[in-house]
Amino acid sequence: DAGVIQSPRHEVTEMGQEVTLRCKPISGHDYLFWYRQTMMRGLELLIYFNNNVPIDDSGMPEDRFSAKMPNASFSTLKIQPSEPRDSAVYFCASSLSMGWNDEQYFGPGTRLTVT
Amino acid sequence: EDQVTQSPEALRLQEGESSSLNCSYTVSGLRGLFWYRQDPGKGPEFLFTLYSAGEEKEKERLKATLTKKESFLHITAPKPEDSATYLCAVQGLTGGGNKLTFGTGTQLKVEL
Numbered sequence: 419d420a421g422v423i424q425s426p427r428h429e430v431t432e433m434g435q436e437v438t439l440r441c442k443p444i445s446g447h448d449y450l451f452w453y454r455q456t457m458m459r460g461l462e463l464l465i466y467f468n469n470n471v472p473i474d475d476s477g478m479p480e481d482r483f484s485a486k487m488p489n490a491s492f493s494t495l496k497i498q499p500s501e502p503r504d505s506a507v508y509f510c511a512s513s514l515s516m517g518w519n520d521e522q523y524f525g526p527g528t529r530l531t532v533t
Numbered sequence: 534e535d536q537v538t539q540s541p542e543a544l545r546l547q548e549g550e551s552s553s554l555n556c557s558y559t560v561s562g563l564r565g566l567f568w569y570r571q572d573p574g575k576g577p578e579f580l581f582t583l584y585s586a587g588e589e590k591e592k593e594r595l596k597a598t599l600t601k602k603e604s605f606l607h608i609t610a611p612k613p614e615d616s617a618t619y620l621c622a623v624q625g626l627t628g629g630g631n632k633l634t635f636g637t638g639t640q641l642k643v644e645l
Contacts, residue, residue: 422576460637461577461620474632509576521567522633524576 422525424510430531436498439528441510442491451511451522452485452495461509467493500532535560535625537636545642546611554606554639556621564624566604567633568597571618580619611643 423442431437443450451466465475470487478485482501487493497504507529511522538557546552558566565584569577581590583599590597594615596607606619618640622633 461622461635463632463634466632511576521579521582523579526574527576 422510422512422523424508424525424528426528427526428529428531430533431500432533433501434499435532436496437500437504437530437532439495439508439510439530441493441495441525443493443510443512444523445491447512447514447523449513449520449522450487450493451513452493453509453511453524455507455509455527464495497530500530502532505530505532535623535634537621537623537634539619539621539636539639541639542637543640543642545644546608548612548643548645549610551607551609551611553608554619554641556604556606556636557602558604558621558623559602560623560625560634562626564626566599567622567624568604568606569620569622571620571638577620608641611641613643613645616641616643 422444425440429437448469452464453461454464455461462477464477465485466473467487470490483497485495507527509524509527511524513520513522536559540555565582567582568580570580571577581597583597586599586601588599594609594611598605604621608615618638620635620638622635624633
């Protein structure tokens, strides 16, 4: 398996623009997670899905952020409008649903810079 | 709310100089404690899961231990290729599903 795939790997955009990050989880994994990583706050969970359904979005910072999972092999995280404080590395991860103790497999991340 | 604190923030070792990284946690009920390794420019890579106090797991030069309040990642005779950021995360009973709360990590540098 190719692992979790994220695109783009790098994104530079201007404040106010819409940004869409994409993720393809590992085939057969039922859980999908979106994280944001910054030097100050470390790795923070934004939202996660189970069988394409959003389960917990309490980590989404504000209404400018939205996430969708239209099918088992694709998810998007959208920021509209983007702001400089959104600059971070965004990771997507997936895991199996064999139990509550399964490790999460992370993608390579998308480095977002908002100027 | 689950909380994880890792120390030290950064650690520099000479090759062969053993040491330990600390992960202190508070959680309403622990389902699991996870250790990940993260190399620059990459996503975290899973190392271990510990479920109950007293449990230990080993992988090559790494050994993870768990008490009711903290976990240690012991590194024995480290090599330069062990240089990375090591992240600790907890999964609590109130989190639901597979939700993890991460610490900010310990950045390890092993020098020749």
